[in-house]
Amino acid sequence: MKLLFFIALIMTAFAANSVLTRLAMASNSIGPSNFALLRAGSGALVIFFLVLIIQKKIPEFKFKTIISALSLAGYLIGFSFAYLTIDTGVGALILFAGSMLVMFAAALILKEKIPITRFVGVLLSLLGLYILTDPRFSGNNLFGIILMFLASFSWGIYSVLGHGQKNPLSSTAGNFILAFFLIIPISLFIPDKIETNSYGFILAIISGSITSGIGYTLWYWVLPKIKITTASIAQLTVPLIAAFGGYLFISETLNWQFYISSILILGGISLSFIYKK
Secondary structure, three states: OHHHHHHHHHHHHHHHHHHHHHHHHHOOOOOHHHHHHHHHHHHHHHHHHHHHHHOOOOOOOOHHHHHHHHHHHHHHHHHHHHOOOOOHHHHHHHHHHHHHHHHHHHHHHOOOOOOHHHHHHHHHHHHHHHHHHOOOOOOOOHHHHHHHHHHHHHHHHHHHHHOOOOOHHHHHHHHHHHHHHHHHHHHHHOOOOOOOOHHHHHHHHHHHHHHHHHHHHHHHHHHHHOOHHHHHHHHHHHHHHHHHHHHHHOOOOOOHHHHHHHHHHHHHHHHHHHOOO
């Protein structure tokens, strides 16, 4: 029960990131480059001090940290720019469905046992993704969708790398610190045309320090305790939470595509977890 509680808490934090980012982009209170930079910087600062206070040492930096940081930076940049043009729920669905494919591929390479019903559940969930993002059904910007798919690939790699680590707090701190320095030149090369105000600044700091920094640390703590495929499918609850958050806080509509996709996704998740053989 304790593990399920933390997984639910983490998924809520992931959804909150989508809502906060979309809210910042839709309100024109900050640009995507500055949002990604502030998010990475505040997350790095908070986790760095947590490592110093709790473990009384500086974060660990290994070769794996470089790969994880590159993945994290790619996710943060793609995520921020994608939310300039696509809705909260759609963005979250693309992100976690795409990362699910990456994580399933990794699970197959690592020879993790996957029940046939889990494959069927994945197919149902992907059908939901298709209905929600197909240009014939959806009005979301194609370029934004492509950017979010790139972010999903990066996030999938980041999650797979977290499955084998042993010190989640220190690993996450190292990842955020390096990602922050990687995003600096990108933010200078692609400067924002929108001036950052206090509202956008606060949204970015909350997203970085709390829902990302602490949320991702918990995610790295949970990942070694569950199977890769279980982690990938659990993330598909995030789009539903995010879309509802977009409806509550950003006045986004919940159309028929969302409802049909929700049924397929929840059905796929249920099939994946209820039947084991």
